Amino acid sequence: MIKTVNETTDQILTLKEVAAYLKLADKTAYKLAADGKLPGFKVGGSWRFKREDIERWIEEGKSRGKK
Numbered sequence: 001m002i003k004t005v006n007e008t009t010d011q012i013l014t015l016k017e018v019a020a021y022l023k024l025a026d027k028t029a030y031k032l033a034a035d036g037k038l039p040g041f042k043v044g045g046s047w048r049f050k051r052e053d054i055e056r057w058i059e060e061g062k063s064r065g066k067k
Contacts, residue, residue, distance in 0.1 A: 015040075015047040018054060 013021065018038070019029035030047065032038035039053040 011051045013049045013051055013054065015049075018047075018049045021054065022058075 015029055015033070016026055018024075018033075018040070019026045022029065024032075029038065033040045033047050033049075038049070039057050040047050040049040042048070
């Protein structure tokens with residue numbers, strides 16, 4: 001299936017969007033990303049995150065918490 005531009009851009013989140021999604025302060029989300037704990041990548045110096053990577057990260061965290 002081919003994704004439209006809107007479907008693709010909805011899958012890429014900014015730092016502010018990820019912070020809001022995770023109910024974190026922007027500063028906390030930035031620190032987690034900069035420390036490599038939150039899966040993201042930089043584009044022109046700005047953090048971006050794939051929604052599917054964030055959702056996988058949440059699920060993996062839930063699994064680790066059950067051990």
